Amino acid sequence: MRFEFATATRIVFGPGTLKEVGEHAAALGERALVVTGSTPKRAAPLLKRLEAASVAATPFAVAREPTIDLARAGAEAARAAGCDLVIGFGGGSAIDAGKAIAALLTNPGDPLDYLEVIGRGQPLVAPPVPYIAIPTTAGTGAEVTRNAVLASPEHRVKVSLRSPLMLPRLALVDPELTRSMPAEVTASTGLDALTQVLESYVSHLANPLTDALCREGLMRAAGALPRVYKVGHDLDARADMALASLFGGLALANAKLGAVHGLAGVLGGMFDAPHGAVCGRLLPFVMEANIEALRQREPEHPALDRYLDVAAILTGDFEAEPLDGADWIRALCEHLDVPGLAIYGITEADFPTVIEKAARSSSMRGNPIPLTEEALWTILTTAL
Numbered sequence: 360m361r362f363e364f365a366t367a368t369r370i371v372f373g374p375g376t377l378k379e380v381g382e383h384a385a386a387l388g389e390r391a392l393v394v395t396g397s398t399p400k401r402a403a404p405l406l407k408r409l410e411a412a413s414v415a416a417t418p419f420a421v422a423r424e425p426t427i428d429l430a431r432a433g434a435e436a437a438r439a440a441g442c443d444l445v446i447g448f449g450g451g452s453a454i455d456a457g458k459a460i461a462a463l464l465t466n467p468g469d470p471l472d473y474l475e476v477i478g479r480g481q482p483l484v485a486p487p488v489p490y491i492a493i494p495t496t497a498g499t500g501a502e503v504t505r506n507a508v509l510a511s512p513e514h515r516v517k518v519s520l521r522s523p524l525m526l527p528r529l530a531l532v533d534p535e536l537t538r539s540m541p542a543e544v545t546a547s548t549g550l551d552a553l554t555q556v557l558e559s560y561v562s563h564l565a566n567p568l569t570d571a572l573c574r575e576g577l578m579r580a581a582g583a584l585p586r587v588y589k590v591g592h593d594l595d596a597r598a599d600m601a602l603a604s605l606f607g608g609l610a611l612a613n614a615k616l617g618a619v620h621g622l623a624g625v626l627g628g629m630f631d632a633p634h635g636a637v638c639g640r641l642l643p644f645v646m647e648a649n650i651e652a653l654r655q656r657e658p659e660h661p662a663l664d665r666y667l668d669v670a671a672i673l674t675g676d677f678e679a680e681p682l683d684g685a686d687w688i689r690a691l692c693e694h695l696d697v698p699g700l701a702i703y704g705i706t707e708a709d710f711p712t713v714i715e716k717a718a719r720s721s722s723m724r725g726n727p728i729p730l731t732e733e734a735l736w737t738i739l740t741t742a743l
Contacts, residue, residue: 362566364613365523367492367503367530372605374594377533380405380446380493381412387489387528388444390415392437394457396449397422401495401539405448417442421449424517424627425456426510427470433460437488446491447527450548451499451508451634454492458527459507459520461487470509476518476719477511483522492527495536497600498548498635500555500608502530510628516716517628526612532605534598542588546695549584549600550639553688555607556580557642558617561649561665562725569614576606577672588695615725618717619645622738625716632703639688639697644738646685652728662727701743710739 371379384391391414395402399420409416417440419433437445437460445464447457463470465485471478492502501507506521540548556576559569583599590596622645623637646666653660663681670684671677714735717723730738 362568364566364568365505365526366609366612367527369528370503370530370532370605372532372602374533374535374598376531377404377493377536378408380491380531381408381414383529383531384409384414384444384446384491385412387491388414390417390440390442391444391446392417392419392433392440392442392460394419394421394433394445394447394449394453394460396420396453396495402448405446405493414444421453421456424452424510425459425507426512427474429456430459430463430470430509434463437464442488444489444491446493448493448495450494450496451501454494454499454501455507455509457492458487458490458501458525459509461490462507462520462522462525464488470520473520474509474518475521475721477514477516478518483524486524489528491529491531493531493533493536494604496540496544496548497537497597497604498551500552500604500606500611502527502532503605503608504612515629517624519721532601534594534601537597537601538592538594540591542591545591546588546697547633547635547639548604549580549587549635550642550692550695550697551635552576552600552604552607553580553584554619554638554642555611555616556603557669558619558725559607559610559614560669561662561727562614562617563662563727564725565614569610572606572610574668574672576603576610577669579603581673585691585694616722617645617726618649618723618730618735618738621717621720621723621726622713622735624720624722625713626700626705629709629713630703630705632700636697637700639692639695640700640742641738643685643689643692644741646688647682648730648734648738649727650681650685652730652734657728660728699743700739705743707740710736713739
């Protein structure tokens with residue numbers, strides 16, 4: 360047995376830990392570019408802590424999912440302000456934008472020099488400036504991953520800037536920051552977290568370390584997500600979802616994901632669709648397709664036993680069959696009011712392009728078994 364595991368240099372988790380950010384930031388730099396989400400005023404407590412620690416702050420807002428142009432603009436703003444530190448405060452978009460900006464500050468040239476798929480895919484040559492990631496949602500786990508997802512509107516695709524050097528210097532996870540999320544965002548981000556721990560668990564690249572994280576993440580998400588969707592101020596449930604998200608990020612960075620994210624990443628690049636809700640809609644149908652393919656083509660594959668584990672964890676029934684897990688996910692999505700894909704303008708006419716692009720995605724390479732084009736078409740059809 361051989362495996363590797365890499366993550367952020369330091370992880371600080373717990374309610375109220377935002378109050379410690381000043382001392383952490385002061386140890387890493389003097390002037391910080393603070394990358395926020397679409398509501399910059401939510402970062403007021405963070406900015407106050409930085410000021411008290413004598414760390415100058417230059418705000419930079421990310422209103423939507425980050426694009427290549429936005430990453431360029433962020434790096435220019437940071438250089439103009441003389442920033443030697445980047446702090447990402449927000450959901451996955453703000454966290455990813457911050458990671459990209461921190462990398463571009465120290466690596467010459469254009470983002471396209473380093474981007475996958477549409478760029479030249481060159482490796483980063485220098486470590487990014489120190490980066491602190493502070494998530495305010497519980498879904499992506501981006502605070503502990505080694506890539507930044509950037510949209511290219513002209514190509515209608517999302518691509519990654521990826522390097523082991525991009526792992527944040529500090530991930531500060533304060534579940535109290537997620538309590539203000541509305542129910543719809545709670546559902547979408549929570550389904551992303553659940554999908555990540557599930558896909559990483561059945562991935563053919565899983566290892567004993569990621570297995571432990573995924574099992575724990577599945578148990579916490581299964582109990583907490585239905586509860587916190589209805590009672591948003593439940594801090595215990597918020598903490599469980601923050602942990603599930605963190606564990607998902609730790610796992611996917613080391614074991615990859617699967618067909619759900621392979622398809623969802625492409626759909627998100629082509630349509631204005633919330634990533635987590637798309638993942639949740641696809642997940643039960645991908646589970647069914649994987650289980651059927653494994654039974655028909657590789658009945659001794661260890662992933663079938665892993666789907667048994669998933670079903671037992673989700674349902675609480677240790678006699679559950681693999682497909683019972685998919686049924687549980689389908690019922691959860693109904694409880695969370697997750698719509699079909701057609702609501703985002705997706706039609707069967709888009710399927711050939713989606714399938715072609717998904718086949719080239721990094722996530723698809725983690726799927727436990729290669730899925731045929733026919734299987735992917737069936738998944739998309741049933742998810743409409």
